[in-house]
Amino acid sequence: MDEMRRDRDAEGRAHNARPRDGLGRPLPYGSPGVARQPEGVVRTPPETLAEAQRLLDAGMPFHAHEVFEDAWKSGPQDERELWRGLAQLAVGLTHSARGNTTGGARLLRRGAGALAPFVGSAPHGIAVAGLSGWARELADRVESGPVVDAAAEAPRLRR
Structure with a gap:
């Protein structure tokens, strides 16, 4: 019964304490999982990029997303x-590595679109144009159905 309830923090917000794999999928309680990224960490842009690149290279794009989310919010x-x-x-x-090719392609294209205003400036040395091209090419490829290997497909964030 305890495994069916969602964990809550002191403010009553739901937190799921189930372990997760490298792609963020929940595992059964008691299974060894991948350590989660701490939330709300304020990093410099170079620190954000270094940590996200480390996670992407390790095949953990879900965790890299959390690092980017902290930068987005702070x-x-x-x-x-x-x-x-x-x-x-x-x-x-x-999503592409999990086999959700439709959702993966949609988010890759949405992310490429969000980066479009930054293509000319490449802030923080981010390879914006290269990332946009990578995302669109990967979106086209995953729509044909193959599940991708997240580590093998990890993009280079900096020029």
Whole structure:
């Protein structure tokens, strides 16, 4: 019965304490899982990019998405769409690796669209144009049905 209830924090917000795999999928209680990314961490842009790249290279795009989400929520207003777009790319890769090709392709394209305003400026050395092209190409490929290997498909975030 305890396994069926959602865990709650002191404010009553739901938190699921089930262990997760590298793609963020829930595992049975008591299974060894992958350590979760702490939430609400404020990092510099170089720290964000380094941590997200490490996670992407390890085949953990779901966790990289959480790093980008922290930057999106804590960064300057004029960069929020940049970090949100990067988070969408990571989630798109996550869905693609999980076999959800429709959702994966949709999020990859949405993330590429969110990055479009930054293509000319490449803030923080981010390879915006390359990432947009990678996302669109991967979206086209996953729509034909193959599940992708998240680590093998990890994009390079910086030029």
